[in-house]
Amino acid sequence: MRGKWFLLIVIASYIALFFFYPQKASLALQESFYLLIKIAPILAVVVLINALINFFIDPKTLAKHLSREGGIKAWIIALFAGILSHGPMYAWYPLIEDLKKKGLRDSLIALFFYARAVKLPLLPLMVHYFGLTFTIVLNIYIIIGALLQGMIVEKMENE
Template sequence: MFTIILYCIALGSLVLSYSKNKEKTQVALKKSWKSFENILPQFLFILLIIGFILAIIDAKTISLLLGQESGFKGMVIAAIVGSITLIPGFIAFPLAASLLSAGAGYGQIAMFVTTLMMVGIVTLPLEIKFFGKNIAMKRNLFAFIYAVISSLIIGAIM
């Protein structure tokens, strides 16, 4: 139901925008379609990878590696994988939901998503180039510390 409400709001906003300025709305729609075309191949590729991974790795294995019973080992695995992978947020959250439904623990998924979004091992060289080594290293370190603390809290609450 909530999704339908969001679609209605989006459609209403589009109609309002079109009534205010047809040219700007058409330009915006063309730009958004171009963005969609650019994102679509990446999105489909990652969905295929997720599908293959979930088809190959059964729920028992996911639960063993990332389930609540995996404890510290599961947190470490989630932190390492999250820190070194480069996945956009619109892919990470459906992946996290799939992993949860396959038996992963909340703390482990919180660790994975938080490190995925905030810690950038792959992007570190670029970050060092723009911000300098000191700031880039501190930012990643503090992001990792935040990921650990928030994941432990979520794991304890859930």
């Protein structure tokens, strides 16, 4: 329901913008279209992953692995999923929302999003510019920070 209200507000804003500033509205629509084209591949991947999860993985099993019952395994899955994920963060929101409906905890969501700061494809470039030691230490700190963020959210959830 929230998404429908947001969509209506955006449409109304564009209509008002077209009424008062037609050139700016046209430019805004062009930029929005270019952005959509740019993120379409990652959105397609997220939709595909979501479809595969729903097709191959029993929702009850997934909920079990990513809920309180999942224990350390859930934390490891969320950490590695965050490290391996690519594309803009907001492209992952629909998948994460779907997983949350199936039992994904907020602490694992925080861990996933924080762990995305580790960018595997960029590691060689980081090593080139900053050296191997710096790259390793920084990424270890990012992983520790991701785990700490998850633990803080977990603590807040339990209060």
